Amino acid sequence: MSLLLAFDDEALLARALAAALGWPLAFVERHAFPDGESRLRLPPVLPARAVLLRGLQRPNERLAELMLVAGGARELGAAELTLVAPYLGYMRQDIAFTPGEVVSQRQLGRALAAWFDAVITVDPHLHRVATMDEVVPGRRGVALGAAPLLGRLAAERVPGALLVGPDAESEQWVTVAAVAAGLEHAVCVKQRHGDRDVAVSLPLVDVAGRAVVLLDDVASTGRTLQAAARGLLERGAASVDVAVTHALFVGDALAELQAAGVRQVWSSDCVAHETNAVSVVPLLAQALRG
Ligand code: R5P
Numbered sequence: 001m002s003l004l005l006a007f008d009d010e011a012l013l014a015r016a017l018a019a020a021l022g023w024p025l026a027f028v029e030r031h032a033f034p035d036g037e038s039r040l041r042l043p044p045v046l047p048a049r050a051v052l053l054r055g056l057q058r059p060n061e062r063l064a065e066l067m068l069v070a071g072g073a074r075e076l077g078a079a080e081l082t083l084v085a086p087y088l089g090y091m092r093q094d095i096a097f098t099p100g101e102v103v104s105q106r107q108l109g110r111a112l113a114a115w116f117d118a119v120i121t122v123d124p125h126l127h128r129v130a131t132m133d134e135v136v137p138g139r140r141g142v143a144l145g146a147a148p149l150l151g152r153l154a155a156e157r158v159p160g161a162l163l164v165g166p167d168a169e170s171e172q173w174v175t176v177a178a179v180a181a182g183l184e185h186a187v188c189v190k191q192r193h194g195d196r197d198v199a200v201s202l203p204l205v206d207v208a209g210r211a212v213v214l215l216d217d218v219a220s221t222g223r224t225l226q227a228a229a230r231g232l233l234e235r236g237a238a239s240v241d242v243a244v245t246h247a248l249f250v251g252d253a254l255a256e257l258q259a260a261g262v263r264q265v266w267s268s269d270c271v272a273h274e275t276n277a278v279s280v281v282p283l284l285a286q287a288l289r290g
Contacts, residue, residue: 005042028040045076050073052070055085056087059108082119086269090108091105118139142287144287146270146283149268149283153266153278157266166214170217222257249273
């Protein structure tokens with residue numbers, strides 16, 4: 001028997017995944033002490049195979065509890081422990097961009113490899129490191145793809161759309177989405193000058209009169225998509241919609257996108273958000289069954 005463990009702030013996704021798998025689901029009970037520490041409680045006896053669902057958005061808040069649950073689960077009988085992190089944070093810092101910078105992807109990967117036997121995620125931001133197996137050395141790493149789901153959704157909602165990736169890294173997702181959906185695609189070039197200061201150069205394709213769907217793995221401040229949307233509309237695009245796997249949309253991100261002229265925003269349910277339009281539950285269930 002396998003058990004799915006989850007936190008109650010991801011109950012929607014957890015219930016859907018447990019139902020798809022036909023597995024029992026147990027929530028980690030949490031008490032927050034006044035000093036910021038957590039007391040966590042798991043079922044007192046765990047089966048040999050347990051899977052923990054925990055998205056690593058807001059990773060600084062979540063990592064300490066992840067470490068505690070992983071260690072606790074082992075002591076309670078989980079000989080084989082898998083992490084399903086639909087969004088895996090800290091993947092973008094994959095080199096030291098300036099001397100002395102901590103390579104967060106490497107450090108997080110090593111920690112996850114120490115705590116879990118396998119890590120399953122969706123559209124991780126892999127760029128200079130190619131595979132999830134490399135991220136979690138010596139363990140099984142699985143990268144599932146939501147981009148084809150988003151591509152097919154774009155084709156359904158905006159037939160004949162041009163799929164555009166806002167930067168070089170997005171090419172990997174835009175390409176598979178375009179193939180899955182039978183749409184044309186193009187990719188922009190991005191220069192980031194600061195957290196909210198982004199310049200995007202558009203591809204050399206004629207967008208005048210075209211319905212464009214911008215597609216990326218993650219929207220955080222939304223400034224990448226905003227800069228791309230502004231440029232596309234200035235060049236005469238008939239409409240710009242947005243599709244992302246991970247809807248972080250911090251602060252005013254969604255409002256800023258709408259202010260830039262973006263019409264509709266769709267996301268996968270990796271991160272619960274009002275824009276969720278496609279579900280990764282079947283992908284996760286298949287990966288866990290396989
Ligand atoms: C980076 O290359 C990612 O694919 C995203 O484009 C980026 O993280 C989005 O960040 P923001 O929404 O803050 O511009």
